[in-house]
Amino acid sequence: xxxxxxxxxxxxxxxxxxxxxxxxxxxxxxxxxxxxxxxxxxxxxxxxxxxxxxxxxxxxxxxxxxxxxxxxxxxxxxxxxxxx
Numbered sequence: 001x002x003x004x005x006x007x008x009x010x011x012x013x014x015x016x017x018x019x020x021x022x023x024x025x026x027x028x029x030x031x032x033x034x035x036x037x038x039x040x041x042x043x044x045x046x047x048x049x050x051x052x053x054x055x056x057x058x059x060x061x062x063x064x065x066x067x068x069x070x071x072x073x074x075x076x077x078x079x080x081x082x083x084x
Contacts, residue, residue, distance in 0.1 A: 072078045
């Protein structure tokens with residue numbers, strides 16, 4: 001984009017943004033729009049699926065990281081200090 005055009009866009013008044021921000025502020029002040037359905041989230045099967053997948057991935061990854069030096073030493077017969 002041309003730098004002159006960017007400068008022109010910054011200088012041009014944009015009343016729609018202000019109107020949209022005011023409407024958003026009015027919606028945020030309504031207590032019902034801020035309600036979080038905690039019970040529905042706690043009963044959500046996809047949420048548990050994501051949690052289990054994340055835990056098992058992390059467990060496998062950290063197991064791999066901790067066992068990799070021993071694998072290099074015992075199976076591949078490579079000294080990590082001399083290779084690195």
